[in-house]
Amino acid sequence: MNQLNRSAQQRALASRAEEYVADILISQSWRIVARNYRWIGTEIDILAVKESSLVAVEVKFRTRFTHDMTSVSGLMPRLKVQSLKKGLHAAIRYFGINAAKTRIDLAIVTHQADVSETKMPSGKSPEGIKSYPFKVTWYPAIDA
Numbered sequence: 001m002n003q004l005n006r007s008a009q010q011r012a013l014a015s016r017a018e019e020y021v022a023d024i025l026i027s028q029s030w031r032i033v034a035r036n037y038r039w040i041g042t043e044i045d046i047l048a049v050k051e052s053s054l055v056a057v058e059v060k061f062r063t064r065f066t067h068d069m070t071s072v073s074g075l076m077p078r079l080k081v082q083s084l085k086k087g088l089h090a091a092i093r094y095f096g097i098n099a100a101k102t103r104i105d106l107a108i109v110t111h112q113a114d115v116s117e118t119k120m121p122s123g124k125s126p127e128g129i130k131s132y133p134f135k136v137t138w139y140p141a142i143d144a
Contacts, residue, residue, distance in 0.1 A: 014061040017109035020134050021059050022046055030055070033095055042087040047095075054099035056088045058142075061109045072139050076106050081142055106139040 022032055030048040037044045046057040058076060084104050092099060111133055 010061075010063075013063075014059075017061040017134055018045055018059045020109060021057060021107045021136060022048075024136065025055075025057070033097065034091065037087065037091055039087045039090040039094075042083040044084060044087045044091065047088075047091050049097060049099065052098070052100035054088070054092065054097055054102045055105055056084055056091070056103075057105045057107055058084060059107045059109060063111065072106060072142060075108065075139075076142060103141045106142050108137045108139070109134050110137075111135070 018035070022035065025046065025048045026032065028050075030050045033047040033049050033054075034044070035046055037047050044056045045059040046055075048055050048057065058080070060075060081104060088102055088104065091097070092102070
């Protein structure tokens with residue numbers, strides 16, 4: 001397989017992984033406000049709201065889970081977190097969201113065979129979502 005086909009395949013898998021994360025949130029009664037929301041210098045993969053909470057979810061797809069993925073700071077540098085915070089505040093104004101609580105979550109998505117368990121924000125596996133060959137390791141409230 002040439003590099004161009006491999007890149008296209010990677011992008012397709014990453015898109016499916018993002019869809020999977022959105023399905024998890026929906027299964028937990030979150031309402032997706034925006035996907036791939038862009039604001040000066042940043043992109044928020046998923047913006048979701050539930051009651052008075054707003055969450056920005058950064059989704060990272062990896063073909064395999066490695067041990068260096070246990071360090072959140074290695075996965076999402078401080079500048080990226082600051083950029084996401086600015087984007088989150090801009091989204092609040094843009095969408096007119098009255099959120100008492102905001103947070104940034106990180107969802108690392110890998111192929112199912114590479115991770116032993118799926119960790120959800122609520123601590124339980126989602127029910128009634130589409131079947132995908134993925135597992136998610138969820139890091140809630142980054143830099144909260």
